[in-house]
Amino acid sequence: MTRGLMIVVEGCDRSGKSTQCELLVHNLKSRNIDSELIKFPDRTTQTGKMIDSYLRQKSDLDDHAIHLLFSANRWEAMKAISEKLLAGKTLVIDRYAYSGVAFSVAKGLDFDWCKHPDVGLLSPDLVLFLDLSINEAEKRGGFGEERYEKRDLQIKVRTEFRKLKDDSWKFIDASSSMEKVEQDVMKIVLDEMSKPRKELQYNLWKH
Template identity: 25%
Template sequence: MKSLFIVLEGIDKAGKSTQAELLKNYFLAHQQQAVISSEPTDGPIGRLIREAMQSKIIAIKQKESFDEQMAYLFTADRHYHLFNDINGVYKLINKDHTHVVATRYYFSSLAYNCNTKKKFTFVATLNQEFPDPDVVFYIDIPLKIALSRLSNSSAKEIYETAKKLRKVRHNYENIFKTYEGKIFKVDGTESIEAIHKKILTYLQETFNFY
């Protein structure tokens, strides 16, 4: 069976990490190797991004320039994510025969770092050489649910505001209207179990999983 590169996308608190863990455990229970590999990574650039997102370091305060700076950083970290020789996505898939379940990929850069058509073109150009995943699961939740879940979170990040997430959700909708790869949209308001079942059903029907 071909090892897959699976991406979970959605605004903050959509449930990506929960579904990634369930999917990884499903593969392991069926004697298939699987790992969760998130963006930003734990590499040096990924750690820098996490600090910037938590406002521990702010190199540029102007919002538009900050988004542009983050787009550059995410592009560099994404290259590391895919191609590093230790736990890069393609090393895991091709050499270790391991399914990779990623929470976020280049779709997140397009959704979070673009406020205009010009910026969208800029970010899309930065990411144009990155390969599409085997499948994207877009977990969609209403903004009010995301904000409610964020209100219970102890650590807030710079993009976790109503204004930003409203724009991000709108961007996701536009991105996946024209995306030509395999994409499956999931209603994130359903139960955790129901969402997991729908993801498994899609994988089983599309990739002949058992």
């Protein structure tokens, strides 16, 4: 059996990321491609509930501690993610370790320290980065509702994301219409699906 594809979707806040994740899963299923959406942080687990409280500004935690919680939230999902991929299911993942590093470094933490807890996670086959300027993001509804949606921080986050890109990354102009972004996403994903798949790689940031 051919394993499923691991697709991570990243982007600054209000880039339309969550909408495009849902559209991508819908479009894959319409082509009879077994697929599922996974969101990080998973706010239903014990670590996720602590993260949710923090993000909603209902609790305060040290920046190092919250970074490690985000990482733990990803690690606790690895077994289930691996099993689904090996069973042939394609996974669309809304945020991954890249977000964890970009946001924490933007808050002033050390770049290498931030990467370390996630070293050895599953490496995605494809990372789609929905690129949107902060000026464009601010024009969209809901900007600023959660702790991380502050202008200066978002500018830094966008810079840090670019330091994390590798050959698996594809940049998409998220200022285009929702339909155009949807088409761009699907074109890139179908192209990736046509390529031979390696074994699962548990080597994020090991090289």
